[in-house]
Amino acid sequence: xxxxxxxxxxxxxxxxxxxxxxxxxxxxxxxxxxxxxxxxxxxxxxxxxxxxxxxxxxxxxxxxxxxxxxxxxxxxxxxxxxxxxxxxxxxxxxxxxxxxxxxxxxxxxxxxxxxxxxxxxxxxxxxxxxxxxxxxxxxxxxxxxxxxxxxxxxxxxxxxxxxxxxxxxxxxxxxxxxxxxxxxxxxxxxxxxxxxx
Numbered sequence: 001x002x003x004x005x006x007x008x009x010x011x012x013x014x015x016x017x018x019x020x021x022x023x024x025x026x027x028x029x030x031x032x033x034x035x036x037x038x039x040x041x042x043x044x045x046x047x048x049x050x051x052x053x054x055x056x057x058x059x060x061x062x063x064x065x066x067x068x069x070x071x072x073x074x075x076x077x078x079x080x081x082x083x084x085x086x087x088x089x090x091x092x093x094x095x096x097x098x099x100x101x102x103x104x105x106x107x108x109x110x111x112x113x114x115x116x117x118x119x120x121x122x123x124x125x126x127x128x129x130x131x132x133x134x135x136x137x138x139x140x141x142x143x144x145x146x147x148x149x150x151x152x153x154x155x156x157x158x159x160x161x162x163x164x165x166x167x168x169x170x171x172x173x174x175x176x177x178x179x180x181x182x183x184x185x186x187x188x189x190x191x192x193x194x195x196x197x
Contacts, residue, residue: 007029081100119159
């Protein structure tokens with residue numbers, strides 16, 4: 001009988017998480033076991049609670065514990081702007097910046113012919129419906145600057161053409177970035193999006 005079977009299974013499960021490999025998972029599990037009362041037991045309780053209550057917001061696709069997330073439920077966020085993002089991680093990144101004060105729409109991925117992901121697989125029809133039924137004045141496309149991200153942005157722009165103002169995030173040189181370390185696409189985008197001083 002293996003006396004560490006459950007511990008090994010926990011390490012294997014933790015190693016499947018993004019950013020954790022087997023060694024990091026082993027260290028994390030060992031630390032949690034040593035701090036069982038402070039970490040392991042509360043973490044297990046929270047994970048059980050989240051597993052039972054977590055759900056997608058019916059309006060935007062954010063993750064929360066209610067039918068409608070706090071952002072969509074807030075009347076202060078109903079300013080006529082929707083920021084379209086690829087996934088919930090992107091929404092949370094935008095919220096960390098605390099610069100956007102409108103509402104969001106999570107697509108759940110990007111269009112990809114190779115992976116057989118079409119518009120019907122994503123939440124694009126729901127976005128079109130929101131533009132038609134809510135008082136939306138601007139849709140901000142905050143999709144990744146990848147081929148699939150840009151393809152998705154162009155598709156959405158075609159679907160919403162003439163219905164609402166469409167904008168996208170500026171792309172280019174990051175604050176503190178040195179030209180020597182930037183790729184050609186970033187430099188080209190920064191040059192195209194230049195502004196007068």
